[in-house]
Amino acid sequence: MISLKDLSFRYRGADRNALSGINLEIPDGAFLGIIGPSGAGKSTLTYVLNGVVPHHYGGDFYGRALVNGLDTVEAGTERIAGELGSVFQDIDGQMVAAVVEDEILFGLENFRVPRDEIEDRLAAALEAAGIGDLRRRTLSSLSGGQKQKAAIAAIIALRPRIIVLDEATGELDPASSRQVFLFLRELNRQFGITIIAVEQKIMLLCEFARELAVMDRGELVLHGTVAEVLQRPERLEEAGVNIPRVTTLGKALREGGLYGGALPHNLGEARRMMETVVPECRNAAF
Ligand SMILES: Nc1ncnc2c1ncn2[C@@H]1O[C@H](COP(=O)(O)OP(=O)(O)OP(=O)(O)O)[C@@H](O)[C@H]1O
Numbered sequence: 001m002i003s004l005k006d007l008s009f010r011y012r013g014a015d016r017n018a019l020s021g022i023n024l025e026i027p028d029g030a031f032l033g034i035i036g037p038s039g040a041g042k043s044t045l046t047y048v049l050n051g052v053v054p055h056h057y058g059g060d061f062y063g064r065a066l067v068n069g070l071d072t073v074e075a076g077t078e079r080i081a082g083e084l085g086s087v088f089q090d091i092d093g094q095m096v097a098a099v100v101e102d103e104i105l106f107g108l109e110n111f112r113v114p115r116d117e118i119e120d121r122l123a124a125a126l127e128a129a130g131i132g133d134l135r136r137r138t139l140s141s142l143s144g145g146q147k148q149k150a151a152i153a154a155i156i157a158l159r160p161r162i163i164v165l166d167e168a169t170g171e172l173d174p175a176s177s178r179q180v181f182l183f184l185r186e187l188n189r190q191f192g193i194t195i196i197a198v199e200q201k202i203m204l205l206c207e208f209a210r211e212l213a214v215m216d217r218g219e220l221v222l223h224g225t226v227a228e229v230l231q232r233p234e235r236l237e238e239a240g241v242n243i244p245r246v247t248t249l250g251k252a253l254r255e256g257g258l259y260g261g262a263l264p265h266n267l268g269e270a271r272r273m274m275e276t277v278v279p280e281c282r283n284a285a286f
């Protein structure tokens with residue numbers, strides 16, 4: 001469980017807060033998507049969770065951040081890493097080894113995992129990420145999607161209860177992006193791992209996340225289930241977040257007085273909406 005209370009942060013020398021008055025509780029087993037325009041403070045929020053702020057990037061830190069009961073200011077990054085694993089926006093900067101298995105071993109050895117457990121954990125992490133066949137490949141020979149999976153495998157080998165990903169699909173095509181999120185869903189459903197994903201592609205979050213947090217200029221401006229947040233399209237647009245086309249359609253139908261229900265955020269709901277607007281849609285195949 002993560003609890004942020006009245007959290008504000010200003011980088012040293014900056015003339016405005018990167019985070020302002022954030023209050024957010026993330027329960028165990030959540031699948032939270034974080035979205036917002038560039039400079040909104042999304043990466044900074046992930047730095048607070050993993051302790052990079054204020055341990056590596058100093059500044060004025062106000063309020064409290066608790067990760068599974070650990071105060072991130074007091075605990076230090078190594079201790080926090082035992083609870084929460086991070087995949088950073090700059091993935092190449094995060095990788096330290098030349099070969100996939102060495103990348104995973106590095107973390108396990110660093111965490112002083114007993115020798116007789118290491119091979120099992122390594123194999124299980126590769127298997128879970130679906131990259132058992134890439135074990136001895138060099139990282140530089142992998143595609144963007146494969147590299148992403150190797151980074152995630154290195155994190156899950158450490159068995160954190162929480163995984164935070166900062167724009168994990170930034171470099172990926174739509175099919176590989178979905179693959180990464182399908183895998184995250186599996187980790188979330190099968191092992192109850194909390195997933196916190198900063199992501200620009202709102203349709204991915206609408207499909208896979210259960211909750212959405214919208215950030216704008218350092219503030220948390222909307223937070224709720226995906227369905228709840230999508231009921232506020234004006235606020236999303238004001239924050240510079242593109243809303244899904246199905247939601248735009250719902251909004252237009254509502255403004256035209258043709259529809260009075262909840263705004264849809266995926267195709268299944270769009271279909272239900274269209275059935276109420278045009279009953280003939282019931283039999284249409286779309
Ligand atoms: N190391 C740093 N030192 C000083 N200011 C920083 C630093 N990192 C980020 N900032 C500033 O903090 C604010 C929030 O930046 P942050 O990187 O958290 O935004 P973001 O939402 O992740 O943006 P993006 O979508 O571009 O990744 C911005 O004004 C940014 O310029």
Ligand SMILES: [Mg+2]
Binds near residue numbers: 042044089166
């Ligand atoms: Mg960022």
